[in-house]
Amino acid sequence: AQSVAQPEDQVNVAEGNPLTVKCTYSVSGNPYLFWYVQYPNRGLQFLLKYITGDNLVKGSYGFEAEFNKSQTSFHLKKPSALVSDSALYFCAFMNDYKLSFGAGTTVTVRA
Amino acid sequence: NAGVMQNPRHLVRRRGQEARLRCSPMKGHSHVYWYRQLPEEGLKFMVYLQKENIIDESGMPKERFSAEFPKEGPSILRIQQVVRGDSAAYFCASSPRTGTTPYEQYFGPGTRLTVT
Numbered sequence: 001a002q003s004v005a006q007p008e009d010q011v012n013v014a015e016g017n018p019l020t021v022k023c024t025y026s027v028s029g030n031p032y033l034f035w036y037v038q039y040p041n042r043g044l045q046f047l048l049k050y051i052t053g054d055n056l057v058k059g060s061y062g063f064e065a066e067f068n069k070s071q072t073s074f075h076l077k078k079p080s081a082l083v084s085d086s087a088l089y090f091c092a093f094m095n096d097y098k099l100s101f102g103a104g105t106t107v108t109v110r111a
Numbered sequence: 112n113a114g115v116m117q118n119p120r121h122l123v124r125r126r127g128q129e130a131r132l133r134c135s136p137m138k139g140h141s142h143v144y145w146y147r148q149l150p151e152e153g154l155k156f157m158v159y160l161q162k163e164n165i166i167d168e169s170g171m172p173k174e175r176f177s178a179e180f181p182k183e184g185p186s187i188l189r190i191q192q193v194v195r196g197d198s199a200a201y202f203c204a205s206s207p208r209t210g211t212t213p214y215e216q217y218f219g220p221g222t223r224l225t226v227t
Contacts, residue, residue, distance in 0.1 A: 097213075
């Protein structure tokens with residue numbers, strides 16, 4: 001079965017340090033991959049997507065993600081984390097029009 | 112430019128009552144999706160609708176759940192005879208269209224249903 005996996009339930013970093021949120025995929029064909037962020041009691045906000053082309057995708061709020069076909073990964077990165085980046089992050093793939101999400105990774109950025 | 116609107120934001124129902132969740136897509140979006148976020152199961156696709164058409168309801172429970180997106184007005188997710196296991200956050204998303212290029216879906220703030 002096709003899926004995405006987020007191997008870390010939680011990621012803790014200090015403000016100003018690099019932030020990485022991991023995602024691996026098991027998707028046949030060309031994967032359509034997405035990152036969303038969810039703040040407490042809010043809906044999901046779209047960050048970025050990979051469809052085709054450059055392996056490095058730039059998105060909202062200074063985030064970027066690197067598509068790595070050989071490692072079947074699509075890790076989300078931010079060079080310098082902010083306290084306001086503390087949230088729940090979801091990796092997802094799209095099959096036709098359906099988004100299938102990973103379990104989510106809770107990011108805590110400490111001041 | 113208003114985003115996806117959902118109401119109510121919080122809904123409390125007693126077991127056996129009906130729950131109606133409403134979703135207005137972003138302006139210019141004609142495709143609506145409903146997802147459910149259960150505490151131990153994560154976010155799951157429920158149904159995909161276009162105006163007056165249910166395109167895919169493969170994620171909907173077979174009984175008690177229904178959805179519509181009429182020609183005029185919001186999309187409605189209806190849960191009849193609610194049970195405690197229906198307690199969850201229900202999110203609506205919309206996109207301009209589907210096709211060979213996958214469009215991102217924009218999510219509303221969700222309706223948090225609590226069944227007592």
